[in-house]
Amino acid sequence: MSEALVTVEAAGTESSVPAASGARQFWRRLRAQRAALVAAAVVALLVLIALGAPLLTALEGQDPTTYHPSLIDSARGGVPVGSLGGMSADHWLGVEPQTGRDLFARLVYGARVSLGVALAATVAQVILGTVMGVAAGLGNRWVDLVLSRITDIFVAMPLMIMALALLAVVPGDFPRPVLVALVIALVSGWSTTAKMVRAQTLTLKNLDYVAASRLSGWSTWRTAVRELLPGLAAPVITYAALLVPTNISAEAALSFLGVGVKPPTPSWGQMLTSADVWYQAAPQYLLLPAGALFVTVFALTVLGDGVRVALDPRAASRLRVGTGSKREARAEQAAPQAGTRARRQGGAKTEAGKEDRA
Structure with missing residues (x-):
């Protein structure tokens, strides 16, 4: 190029x-954008923690499913023995009330579930939404009408109600994280992506290079892949970056309601569900998963906004040179300085000429 x-x-x-x-x-x-860089570093650290969960728990010498009844005070209702929820050299963040399972191990393995479900749902939403949007934008009037009405139905569909209904009728032996990701992807997110992609496709297909490819005899599929998808990459990537924190919150909400990931598989939302009655006796059991969710969603939101600004030339231009009034103010400040430099250079040339004549 x-x-x-x-x-x-x-x-x-x-x-x-x-x-x-x-x-x-x-x-x-x-x-x-310093905030976006910090957010990217936080997200990268969270991903590394999720991928390295087996190694981290091996270093601690624990796993997320083993019960430790000796670390629970049954006389007090299952409160962990010791200070700070049973924190020790063997249990870095303490243990769960009633079960005695290691809290650090469940937290890092919960990151795997939360991030994995959110990323898988985002990929499915983007693929389905892009296919539907491009098909509606490039299709004839009837194809556009039918696909647009289907998309509108899913836009108006309440996520939680439909997710509760779907998750309740699926057999229990189906892998729960996969099921949650599919439900989140099919019920929400893809429809908004499809409407955005359709609007962009209607704009791009009227451009000269796309019209020329269609007039030259290219198939609709080839035109979409070769000409439209490169132009759709920036808005789709931007929207996908903002979908990830939304999907993490959705997975946590479903697990909190008891229809998401089932025990003994750890999940941050599931940990919050069982921690609501222990916030006084063992506050770290509530604060740690809640803090992990907050940091993850906040970092992904800031990173997604940074990606949006970086991919938007107008926003990047405003960041680089400022608004018109600021540009004019800079020009006004630079004019006297440029005049002063010019007068100094002119004076220096005059003095040099006098010396040469002398």
Whole structure:
């Protein structure tokens, strides 16, 4: 791909330099946002913790399913023995009330479930929404009408009610994390993605290069893959980045209601469900999964907003050069300084000329 030339003003002169490619521009804009970089580091750390859960629990010497009845005070209703919920060298964050299962092990394995379900649901939502949106945008009037009405039905469908109904009728031997991801993906998210992709497709298909590909005899599939998908990448990636924290919250809510991931598989929402009666006796049992959920959702939200700004040239331009009033103020401040420099340079040339004549 040939590089476009951009004009850069520096020190009162103009020079033409090659513009950075799309990927380089994206990373440059993203690096300019410190909050997004911090959020990306937090998300990367959470992913590493989720992937390294077996190694971390092996270092501690525990697992998320083993009961430790000796660490529970049955006379007090199942409160962990010792201070701070039973924290010790063997149990870094203490143990669960009533069961004595290691809290650190369940927390890091819960990250696997929460992040895995959210990411799987996001991928399914993006794929389904993109296919439906492109098909509606490129199809004839009747195809567009039928697909748009189906999409509107799912947009209006309440997630929690439909999820509760679907999860209640599915056999219990079906893998619960996979089922939760499928329910979240099919009930919500994809319909909004489809409407956004359809609107973008209707705009892009009227451009000259897309119209030329269709007039040249290309099939609808080839036109969509070769011409439309590159133009749809930026808005779809932006929306997908914002879908992940929403899906994490949905999984936590379903597990909190008791229809999500079932024990003994750990999940942050499931831990919150059983922690609501222990917040006084063992507050870390409630605060740790709630804090992990808050940090994860907040970091993903900030990162998603940073990706949106980095992929939006108008937003990036506003971040780089400011608004029109700020640009004018900078120009007004730079004008006297440029005049002063010019007068100094002119005076220096005059003095040099006098010396040469002398």
